[in-house]
Amino acid sequence: MRRYLTRKILIYLLTFFLAVTIDWLIPRFMPGDPIRNMLARVSVASNASAIQMMYDYYARLFGLDLPLWQQYLNFWKALFQGNLGISTYLFPTPVIEVLKRAVPYDVFLLVPSILLAWYAGNNFGAFAARSKRLDNFVLPLSYVLTATPYMWLGILLAWFFGIVLGLFPIAGAYSFSLRPTWSWTFLLDLLHHWFLPFASLFIIDFGGWAIGMRNMIIYELEAEYSRYLTALGAPQHLIRRYAFNNAILPQITGLALKLGVIVAGALVTEVVFSYPGIGYLLLAAIQNQDYFLIQGCFLFIILGVLIANFVIDLVYIVVDPRTRRGMVGESA
């Protein structure tokens, strides 16, 4: 178990290191000059020497006149102090503050939709496997669902339930007339706004898990141990339970692998519903060319995915006894 965990942690640390390095590297080595862009956008002065002075000032402010290795070390130092720069779009709020305000909405949206979709999809997929009628109807539907781009389902739901039927609001996390408080009115309003983005994420992920589980179960039911149990005359539900226990393991690994895609889906869903999480911030940051904010979003997304991966690893250790005995090496 220790070997399994140290290996995983090492990978995550390396990944984080790499991500921070990318975060530092790209702004400095991409064609184009962020400071010049920023100055061009504000266009404070038309005369060239004034612009040059401004340019030098900002270059010094961002520490761009230092040698590269020094800049790199400073970047890490600032990172550990929680300093991600200052947002130019929401000037003068520090990026970390902007992100801190957005993250609760992401957690509130992502955690329930990921877990519920995973749970429901797996159970449903296992149920549908090898039952002819369900299989013929549900399988094509699930394939269509996994093929649907997240934002499109979001758009359709918002249009149909929000505009045509008028049942749900289609923008924001709560009504403009309310202030965030711990009152029932506010919480209900919050849930009301949360439901459609949640449903849109849930439905697409549900399809994916259902297909995955259905295919896994079919492989397991073809396996020798299932045949043996059948030959012994074991009841069908018992065989299916064993098959489910074996099939759920790759689905846990699958969850870790799919996190990136799900998070990307959540980003665009937030854009559709103007839901004030990181995805929505990101769009604003891109449209306003707020580079610090974009970089901050990047780091937060990676950090979130790494933490979630680690949690999944811990769950895996609990669920699969082989990892504890060191019988599963790198494959898990």
Next chain:
Amino acid sequence: MKKRNEVLYFALRNNKLLIGSGIILVFLILALVGPTLAKYKPFDYASPLGAEPPSAKYWFGTTFFGQDVFSQFVNGLRATFIVGLLGGGLGTLVGMLIGFTAGYRGGILDEILNAFTNIVLVIPTLAVLLIIAAYLQVRSLLMECLFIGLTAWPWAARAIRAQTFSLRTRDFVDLARLSGMKPFKIVRKEIAPNMMSYLVLVFILQFGGAILTAATLDFIGLGPTNTISLGLMMQYAVLWGALPLGMWWWFVPPGLAITAIVGALYSMNVGLDEIFNPKLREI
């Protein structure tokens, strides 16, 4: 020769494959022929009245600005196929390169490549893509394909590595090695043909994945700066109030096309799997 006939026999009787490839073919023709049929350029302000529902003049209606939706749609479709083909193709190639090398060579090189694959696998692709794209002022469709291909390969590399691993100790590979064949040639002549069906499936999934990733990038405004795409159409529709205005003709076609194409690819994937893998056929 007989083997080929057998595959063809099952292929022509597999509904999933036939329906899937039929849908792809329809959209492919639309992407190829459509732009020549369109009466307006995608960004031209065709209608002086602004938004108009579908009519004989504007087949798919017009956008809020009076641009022809049909023209945007077919041109976007073209971009979608290009991204799928080039982005998905590149992803498959890189996956093959790393998967074959790691699986066939083994040892320390395998360890390094495997660790690298695992790292890239954990990083959410989109986060990296968006930070690269955000710093580029001008982006082309080819650049988008390149970025997507270079970030989409990890799972393919992993899968191909595992397959190669199981094949490289087989007798016929040992024989090739004993006869003095070069490693590259062994992989090309002995190992790859034995997992050809598998590589086709990987390519199909990479194709669909590239289309979905591109749609996401385009939708948050980091797609190509000079071309229309289906994702960009949806972004404009959302940002310019197509929902409250009830302009369904603006946002339904692009999403429907992506869903249909990717869904058809998945369906082909399952169909081909059944053809290549007799165990699955009986269901």
